[in-house]
Amino acid sequence: xxxxxxxxxxxxxxxxxxxxxxxxxxxxxxxxxxxxxxxxxxxxxxxxxxxxxxxxxxxxxxxxxxxxxxxxxxxxxxxxxxxxxxxxxxxxxxxxxxxxxxxxxxxxxxxxxxxxxxxxxxxxxxxxxxxxxxxxxxxxx
Amino acid sequence: xxxxxxxxxxxxxxxxxxxxxxxxxxxxxxxxxxxxxxxxxxxxxxxxxxxxxxxxxxxxxxxxxxxxxxxxxxxxxxxxxxxxxxxxxxxxxxxxxxxxxxxxxxxxxxxxxxxxxxxxxxxxxxxxxxxxxxxxxxxxxxxxxxxxxxxxxxxxxxxxxxxxxxxxxxxxxxxxxxxxxxxxxxxxxxxxxxxxxxxxxxxxxxxxxxxxxxxxxxxxxxxxxxxxxxxxxxxxxxxxxxxxxxxxxxxxxxxxxxxxxxxxxxxxxxxxxxxxxxxxxxxxxxxxxxxxxxxxxxxxxxxxxxxxxxxxxxxxxxxxxxxxxxxxxxxxxxxxxxxxxxxxxxxxxxxxxxxxxxxxxxxxxxxxxxxxxxxxxxxxxxxxxxxxxxxxxxxxxxxxxxxxxxxxxxxxxxxxxxxxxxxxxxxxxxxxxxxxxxxxxxxxxxxxxxxxxxxxxxxxxxxxxxxxxxxxxxxxxxxxxxxxxxxxxxxxxxxxxxxxxxxxxxxxxxxxxxxxxxxxxxxxxxxxxxxxxxxxxxxxxxxxxxxxxxxxxxxxxxxxxxxxxxxxxxxxxxxxxxxxxxxxxxxxxxxxxxxxxxxxxxxxxxxxxxxxxxxxxxxx
Numbered sequence: 001x002x003x004x005x006x007x008x009x010x011x012x013x014x015x016x017x018x019x020x021x022x023x024x025x026x027x028x029x030x031x032x033x034x035x036x037x038x039x040x041x042x043x044x045x046x047x048x049x050x051x052x053x054x055x056x057x058x059x060x061x062x063x064x065x066x067x068x069x070x071x072x073x074x075x076x077x078x079x080x081x082x083x084x085x086x087x088x089x090x091x092x093x094x095x096x097x098x099x100x101x102x103x104x105x106x107x108x109x110x111x112x113x114x115x116x117x118x119x120x121x122x123x124x125x126x127x128x129x130x131x132x133x134x135x136x137x138x139x140x141x
Numbered sequence: 142x143x144x145x146x147x148x149x150x151x152x153x154x155x156x157x158x159x160x161x162x163x164x165x166x167x168x169x170x171x172x173x174x175x176x177x178x179x180x181x182x183x184x185x186x187x188x189x190x191x192x193x194x195x196x197x198x199x200x201x202x203x204x205x206x207x208x209x210x211x212x213x214x215x216x217x218x219x220x221x222x223x224x225x226x227x228x229x230x231x232x233x234x235x236x237x238x239x240x241x242x243x244x245x246x247x248x249x250x251x252x253x254x255x256x257x258x259x260x261x262x263x264x265x266x267x268x269x270x271x272x273x274x275x276x277x278x279x280x281x282x283x284x285x286x287x288x289x290x291x292x293x294x295x296x297x298x299x300x301x302x303x304x305x306x307x308x309x310x311x312x313x314x315x316x317x318x319x320x321x322x323x324x325x326x327x328x329x330x331x332x333x334x335x336x337x338x339x340x341x342x343x344x345x346x347x348x349x350x351x352x353x354x355x356x357x358x359x360x361x362x363x364x365x366x367x368x369x370x371x372x373x374x375x376x377x378x379x380x381x382x383x384x385x386x387x388x389x390x391x392x393x394x395x396x397x398x399x400x401x402x403x404x405x406x407x408x409x410x411x412x413x414x415x416x417x418x419x420x421x422x423x424x425x426x427x428x429x430x431x432x433x434x435x436x437x438x439x440x441x442x443x444x445x446x447x448x449x450x451x452x453x454x455x456x457x458x459x460x461x462x463x464x465x466x467x468x469x470x471x472x473x474x475x476x477x478x479x480x481x482x483x484x485x486x487x488x489x490x491x492x493x494x495x496x497x498x499x500x501x502x503x504x505x506x507x508x509x510x511x512x513x514x515x516x517x518x519x520x521x522x523x524x525x526x527x528x529x530x531x532x533x534x535x536x537x538x539x540x541x542x543x544x545x546x547x548x549x550x551x552x553x554x555x556x557x558x559x560x561x562x563x564x565x566x567x568x569x570x571x572x573x574x575x576x577x578x579x580x581x582x583x584x585x586x587x588x589x590x591x592x593x594x595x596x597x598x599x600x601x602x603x604x605x606x607x608x609x610x611x612x613x614x615x616x617x618x619x620x621x622x623x624x625x626x627x628x629x630x631x632x633x634x635x636x637x638x639x640x641x642x643x644x645x646x647x648x649x650x651x652x653x654x655x656x657x658x659x660x661x662x663x664x665x666x667x668x669x670x671x672x673x674x675x676x677x678x679x680x681x682x683x684x685x686x687x688x689x690x691x692x693x694x695x696x697x698x699x700x701x702x703x704x705x706x707x708x709x710x711x712x713x714x715x716x717x718x719x720x721x722x723x724x725x726x727x728x729x730x731x732x733x734x735x736x737x738x739x740x741x742x743x744x745x746x747x748x749x750x751x752x753x754x755x756x757x758x759x760x761x
Binding site: 015028 | 143245347348359366425427430450
């Protein structure tokens with residue numbers, strides 16, 4: 001079983017509540033720039049950008065410290081904060097820029113689906129973010 | 142200690158180029174809370190008495206509240222300065238994301254004084270300030286300026302507040318356009334910015350806003366969401382924004398038509414949510430942290446204005462540029478409102494000024510009867526467009542005349558035009574012609590920034606059937622309205638320190654607001670919630686009154702324009718008007734209940750009770 005966040009740009013109002021709750025819980029205070037998801041402005045729409053929890057995750061492949069692993073229960077790609085030394089190779093490798101480097105703590109951080117129940121999805125007032133559960137399937141790594 | 146505040150103001154003197162961070166003292170936070178409270182106290186303490194609003198010594202402030210930038214829903218920020226239009230206090234509120242970003246940059250507010258030698262913009266990157274040249278931006282419209290700055294700084298996540306040509310040309314009702322296309326609209330804050338040669342302020346902040354008690358605060362946020370979800374008014378706003386107020390005002394006979402001559406408009410549905418949804422809207426848009434999404438975004442698909450991308454035309458603009466000018470063409474009204482946004486004009490005052498010009502032209506007393514070759518008359522879209530452009534650029538006799546606002550324009554061209562100049566204390570009135578609604582009239586008469594719709598209009602009690610203290614309100618009664626108006630004025634002034642959005646107040650209860658404030662700041666209140674809000678609001682309101690009196694406000698200005706003393710010719714309020722006696726007795730009752738003298742001056746006892754007498758002073 002895999003869980004992924006599905007984004008619906010047509011429903012996104014750009015309110016950034018997803019980013020506010022993410023930063024509040026994961027960075028200790030609100031600020032969309034500290035959130036582990038983004039909202040891109042494209043023409044007439046806001047397009048939420050979230051970690052795809054890739055099945056072929058570049059971040060996981062490039063980590064020299066084996067600090068990135070996959071949660072067996074929900075498929076989330078997770079950074080072990082104990083092992084991470086903040087080298088930044090994962091951030092460099094991520095094609096959709098979903099890894100945040102915390103310069104103060106010298107670690108990399110990324111979306112871990114809040115352990116399987118993402119708060120961004122729970123707080124989204126319009127359904128622009130949805131949690132999708134995909135049954136079965138073995139992971140590639 | 143975390144408290145929602147950052148604890149710092151950024152002070153910038155554009156004359157000397159000096160800048161520094163100022164500590165926000167605890168007494169200041171406890172007594173004045175934020176937003177309107179901070180702004181008015183600083184205006185009183187820092188701006189020299191009787192200073193020229195467009196002089197270097199006036200101060201332009203962008204103020205946040207403790208809840209701005211947190212998860213508390215429907216929070217905004219405000220611009221506070223001395224208004225060139227009224228010569229008294231101005232607090233102008235804006236949504237969007239610019240206010241939040243001030244906090245993320247590490248500041249509770251920006252205090253800007255002086256005047257730059259040449260056009261500049263401020264670039265604030267976290268705690269680092271740069272005063273950058275803005276010659277290439279001068280003359281550009283508000284949104285083009287926004288885009289050019291982002292291009293220049295190579296980051297489209299930067300938040301920008303900018304002025305358009307109207308602000309540069311010191312049009313007395315120029316606005317500040319805040320990220321993104323959210324206006325600090327009223328009273329001419331854009332002209333103050335222009336007078337400082339300040340084209341824009343650009344922000345990028347990476348600092349988190351931290352609340353005192355996270356768990357309790359998040360519970361209060363849940364409660365606020367719950368309040369909003371269960372409010373029929375909020376549900377309505379989510380569907381249609383304020384545009385559906387057009388038919389509501391029309392049915393109540395308070396929708397301005399022909400420079401407020403009448404109170405109903407046959408084509409009202411065309412300029413309401415009905416027409417706008419059909420011709421433009423595609424999706425919902427929200428300000429940062431707000432689940433209400435009262436704005437709608439889309440584009441015009443066909444016809445003369447094809448390709449125009451715009452936000453909702455909210456009620457005030459739809460009425461002032463639509464029915465008030467007798468323009469019932471949906472796309473034209475969208476176009477005119479968008480033009481005001483781009484050029485940096487307050488669409489409300491612009492509608493008032495053009496309505497005045499159209500009526501004066503009808504009476505053959507305008508210096509010119511045509512604008513760019515188009516005959517100035519009600520219903521003429523091309524004339525309205527030509528006037529908007531002329532005003533924004535202060536072009537020609539009419540552009541210059543009308544750019545000073547309806548009051549000054551009427552005085553200049555002389556009697557009897559003052560009788561058709563619809564303003565209170567110099568501020569063009571909002572789109573609520575109050576004949577047949579005395580409580581609304583009283584709130585307009587006594588609003589602290591001049592004719593304003595955001596200062597306690599008892600719309601619910603007077604037009605919506607809401608009870609007051611358990612009883613239905615007699616809509617037409619003149620007596621008994623002051624108590625309701627004062628309650629609302631105090632309540633809103635208190636929430637303007639947080640800084641709330643008006644629409645949030647339709648859903649979020651007073652107790653929930655106080656819960657958000659307490660858990661965010663950790664400030665222990667010695668009073669019951671609603672009493673504390675009333676007391677705080679009364680303090681802020683009286684501080685504003687003291688400032689206005691100091692700047693020369695005359696109590697006789699707490700009145701209604703001549704137009705509202707004439708009977709309405711048709712509609713459900715046909716025949717209604719305000720007599721001198723009505724106005725005098727409402728004012729008298731209001732002053733008495735405010736604890737003011739017969740001359741409208743707060744008494745010593747009142748100032749003592751509100752801790753405004755011999756209070757501490759903020760100095761730089």
